[in-house]
Amino acid sequence: MKAYLIAVEGIHDEATFAEYGKQVAGTLAAFGGQFIARGGKLTELEGQWQHPRTVIIEFPTREAAEGWYKSADYQKIIGLRHKSSIGNLAILDGI
Secondary structure (H helix, E strand, C coil), rough: CCEEEEEEEEECCCHHHHHHHHHHHHHHHHCEEEEEEEEECCCCCCCCCCCCCCEEEEEHHHHHHHHHHCHHHHHHHHHHHHHHHHEEEEEEEEE
């Protein structure tokens, strides 16, 4: 079953986040991850969205998504995201 990593973020250091953005795509391939949405225009239809940027990454399985997040390659760059943004990450099972 496919799984989706969903991130909602607010960026406060554009330069550091840009460096993270350059590196993160290269960490996905080994786990079959691919971007579905990556910070495009967001229109709130109901309620209040917590952060202005949303990212959705599709993985072939939950295990692949969790493996990517815990991987040495991703852990090397996660600090860049933590230093430059605030937000929430979650893994959601597909149907």
